[in-house]
Amino acid sequence: xxxxxxxxxxxxxxxxxxxxxxxxxxxxxxxxxxxxxxxxxxxxxxxxxxxxxxxxxxxxxxxxxxxxxxxxxxxxxxxxxxxxxxxxxxxxxxxxxxxxxxxxxxxxxxxxxxxxxxxxxxxxxxxxxxxxxxxxxxxxxxxxxxxxxxxxxxxxxxxxxxxxxxxxxxxxxxxxxxxxxxxxxxxxxxxxxxxxxxxxxxxxxxxxxxxxxxxxxxxxxx
Amino acid sequence: xxxxxxxxxxxxxxxxxxxxxxxxxxxxxxxxxxxxxxxxxxxxxxxxxxxxxxxxxxxxxxxxxxxxxxxxxxxxxxxxxxxxxxxxxxxxxxxxxxxxxxxxxxxxxxxxxxxxxxxxxxxxxxxxxxxxxxxxxxxxxxxxxxxxxxxxxxxxxxxxxxxxxxxxxxxxxxxxxxxxxxxxxxxxxxxxxxxxxxxxxxxxxxxxxxxxxxxxxxxxxxxxxxxxxxxxxxxxxxxxxxxxxxxxxxxxxxxxxxxxxxxxxxxxxxxxxxxxxxxxxxxxxxxxxxxxxxxxxxxxxxxxxxxxxxxxxxxxxxxxxxxxxxxxxxxxxxxxxxxxxxxxxxxxxxxxxxxxxx
Numbered sequence: 001x002x003x004x005x006x007x008x009x010x011x012x013x014x015x016x017x018x019x020x021x022x023x024x025x026x027x028x029x030x031x032x033x034x035x036x037x038x039x040x041x042x043x044x045x046x047x048x049x050x051x052x053x054x055x056x057x058x059x060x061x062x063x064x065x066x067x068x069x070x071x072x073x074x075x076x077x078x079x080x081x082x083x084x085x086x087x088x089x090x091x092x093x094x095x096x097x098x099x100x101x102x103x104x105x106x107x108x109x110x111x112x113x114x115x116x117x118x119x120x121x122x123x124x125x126x127x128x129x130x131x132x133x134x135x136x137x138x139x140x141x142x143x144x145x146x147x148x149x150x151x152x153x154x155x156x157x158x159x160x161x162x163x164x165x166x167x168x169x170x171x172x173x174x175x176x177x178x179x180x181x182x183x184x185x186x187x188x189x190x191x192x193x194x195x196x197x198x199x200x201x202x203x204x205x206x207x208x209x210x211x212x213x214x215x216x217x218x219x220x221x222x
Numbered sequence: 223x224x225x226x227x228x229x230x231x232x233x234x235x236x237x238x239x240x241x242x243x244x245x246x247x248x249x250x251x252x253x254x255x256x257x258x259x260x261x262x263x264x265x266x267x268x269x270x271x272x273x274x275x276x277x278x279x280x281x282x283x284x285x286x287x288x289x290x291x292x293x294x295x296x297x298x299x300x301x302x303x304x305x306x307x308x309x310x311x312x313x314x315x316x317x318x319x320x321x322x323x324x325x326x327x328x329x330x331x332x333x334x335x336x337x338x339x340x341x342x343x344x345x346x347x348x349x350x351x352x353x354x355x356x357x358x359x360x361x362x363x364x365x366x367x368x369x370x371x372x373x374x375x376x377x378x379x380x381x382x383x384x385x386x387x388x389x390x391x392x393x394x395x396x397x398x399x400x401x402x403x404x405x406x407x408x409x410x411x412x413x414x415x416x417x418x419x420x421x422x423x424x425x426x427x428x429x430x431x432x433x434x435x436x437x438x439x440x441x442x443x444x445x446x447x448x449x450x451x452x453x454x455x456x457x458x459x460x461x462x463x464x465x466x467x468x469x470x471x472x473x474x475x476x477x478x479x480x481x482x483x484x485x486x487x488x489x490x491x492x493x494x495x496x497x498x499x500x501x502x503x504x505x506x507x508x509x510x511x512x513x514x515x516x517x518x519x520x521x522x523x524x525x526x527x528x529x530x531x532x533x534x535x536x537x538x539x540x541x542x543x544x545x546x547x548x549x550x551x552x553x554x555x556x557x558x559x560x561x562x563x564x565x566x567x568x569x570x571x572x573x574x575x576x577x578x579x580x
Contacts, residue, residue: 119309122270125296126303127323127372137322141313 001197004173005182009201012179015090016158019097020151023105027154028147031109032135036118052164053103061096061167068095068168092169093176100161101154108153108217112146113139145216152213156206179205223248223376223408225267228277232266234259239266239273239432247425249402249409251418251440254429255455260412261306263429264378267410268303269296280376302374302407306381308365310353316364317349323372334405339367342400359390363397370405377401377409383418395421416444416456428452449578450498459503459547463580466495473519473572481543484519485575496580505574506548508538509567510558519572522546526564529555536560542568 001009030049034042052060068075068086075086086092116139124134140147162180169176171185179202186195223246230241239259252260265271267278269285272293278286280301285294302323311319324336340346343363348356356364362382369377382398383391399422401407413419419426419440426443428436436448447453453461464483468475474485478499485499507518524542531537536555538548546568550560560566 117309119305119307120311122268122296123303123305123309124311124322125270126268126299126301127368128297129322130297138311 005194005198007174008177008179008182008198011090011177012159012202013205015093015178016097016155019094019158020101020105020155022094023098023102023154024151027102027105027150028109028140031106032113032139034106035110035113049106050103052100057100057161057163058167060099061164064092064096064099064164064168068092087168088170088172088176090169090176093165093178096164096168097158097161100164101157104157105150105154108150109143109147112143112150115146116142149213149216152209152216156209156213159202159205159209224279224281225250225376225408225410226277226279227263227267228279229275230263230266230273230278231275232259232262232271232273234262234432237432239263241429241432241434243427243434243437245410245425245427247408247423248406249411249423249425251423251426252410252412252429253414253419253426253443253455254435255414258429259432260429261380264303264380264410264412267376268301268378269294269299270303300373300375301378302369302372302376303378304365304369304380304382306384308361310356310361310365310368312353314353315349316345316351316353316356319353319364320349320368320371323368334370334373336371339370339405342404343367343397358386359394362386362394366397366401370401370407374407377407378412379409380412381414382411383413383415391418398422414455420444428455430455446576447500447578453498453500453576453578460499460501460506460545462499462544464497464499464577466497466577474577476575476577479544481522483522483570483575484572485577486573487577494579498578498580500576500578501546501570501574503537503547503549505570506540506546507569508540508548508550508554508558508560509569511567516569517571518569520568520570520575522568522570524566524568526560526562526566528562529560540566540568 030045034046065087066072070076070079070085070087079085084091086095120138120142121134124138129137160180161178162184165178166181171177171181179198183195183198183202186192186198225245227241227243227245230239232239239262241263252263254260262271266273266276266286273286273288275288276286284292285299286292311322314322320336340349343366345360345363345367348360348364353361353364383394386394395418402409402422411423423440425438426440427434428443430451435452436443444456447456450461462478464476464478466474467477472487474487476483476485476497476499483499522542524540524546527539527541529536529538531552534552535549536552538550538560540546540548548568
């Protein structure tokens with residue numbers, strides 16, 4: 001495998017892992033709110049969180065492009081105040097992967113939190129624990145297996161992301177090119193052997209992540 | 223301890239929980255059939271449920287006052303809670319479970335030390351284990367110790383022995399008695415077991431369908447149920463309709479079927495003549511012949527209809543013009559050679575014939 005290919009593999013794994021870690025606190029927060037509380041507009045949040053699962057990824061990418069572009073509300077703010085851009089940079093890749101894998105993290109984590117007996121949280125309160133202590137010493141450890149499973153699913157989803165990434169970050173070799181973008185490009189220019197090598201790598205990575213995740217999630221429900 | 227429960231109103235699935243009670247006892251049993259709202263009442267005191275209306279005051283400190291919008295969060299109530307399933311934290315060891323509540327009580331001296339509680343409840347050897355490796359009785363003691371280590375003012379126990387078999391029950395009761403006596407912690411003890419109540423509680427509240435049916439000292443409530451519902455809850459074996467036919471020198475004569483019984487008026491309203499006659503099986507003496515005089519007022523000729531063994535006792539069903547249950551020991555039964563069809567005399571003291579107005 002060429003140095004360029006190694007760079008693509010390394011970049012993809014690294015940016016997928018980073019995006020999973022970045023969405024983790026937000027994903028846990030949303031999952032916790034959905035699992036434990038009732039409030040008006042809850043179903044709206046549930047729907048919005050799940051949208052990237054069912055919307056065409058390219059459409060999600062287009063929405064992100066409009067928001068994060070230099071003329072978009074968020075993109076413009078970051079360009080003016082911090083002097084960096086999202087579009088056509090690795091940061092764009094990071095955000096596209098994070099948004100696309102967010103629903104998987106939230107769904108698994110929510111199920112994991114719902115599986116924690118609320119009675120244990122109540123008892124912790126009678127023992128003098130406040131909300132944060134209850135969350136970090138009871139709810140989170142008891143849900144950890146399901147959350148880890150969700151993180152692996154999110155990571156696997158990020159590895160394979162294509163549509164939103166190409167919309168927001170383009171396919172710039174050495175900068176924003178991920179495994180799936182590189183495979184697509186190799187096929188486009190007729191270098192099938194390169195495409196198959198990268199295909200093998202992405203299958204192996206995805207297989208390991210999903211398999212491990214399934215193991216964790218299955219043991220949780222037993 | 224003083225616990226004031228005023229204007230409690232909590233809608234439940236089948237009825238409203240409505241309670242007004244002042245609790246002074248060291249150990250107060252909340253006694254009632256399943257689904258009477260006993261657990262919900264504990265949860266209200268612990269602050270785990272929000273009632274529609276309620277005023278709850280513990281030792282002069284208001285915990286809940288819905289009309290003032292006051293609600294002390296659970297963790298600041300100083301109330302320990304041992305639920306029926308014990309709810310030990312499955313991901314922590316026994317020691318970590320025990321210490322969970324201890325840490326956060328940092329500013330005030332603990333009521334009792336870790337070593338003392340572990341010693342009294344005899345769980346020292348378990349502290350390094352995971353909670354899934356414990357037996358039912360061990361779990362129960364660990365849950366109790368965990369609640370105690372948080373130095374509660376009041377301990378709420380939700381049927382702590384319900385999931386244990388009879389033998390284990392008898393082994394745990396002394397531990398609860400020790401908590402009561404050595405640590406002096408007040409307890410609200412939810413149960414539907416008469417034996418547990420007698421062994422541990424000094425006062426009791428009888429809760430039926432969300433309403434307080436009777437309150438008072440345990441022995442008094444058990445021997446003088448306020449109404450038919452309460453009486454049937456206490457498994458008073460014989461409950462018969464009767465009629466007061468004579469009142470002489472504070473001794474009542476009650477007609478039950480074709481028989482006449484003597485009874486003491488007790489709390490019976492003066493003018494009631496239609497009554498329910500309640501007689502507990504353990505208050506009925508079975509005699510072969512009654513030649514020798516004794517102080518009991520009621521001697522009823524009876525025929526034994528059946529005999530059934532209940533552990534160390536034998537339940538004797540008698541027909542003395544009406545059906546009457548008696549409980550005698552195995553030994554007595556054998557020595558007297560009691561058999562179905564035998565003619566005997568049922569002896570009942572007048573104070574044991576309890577009357578409830580109809």
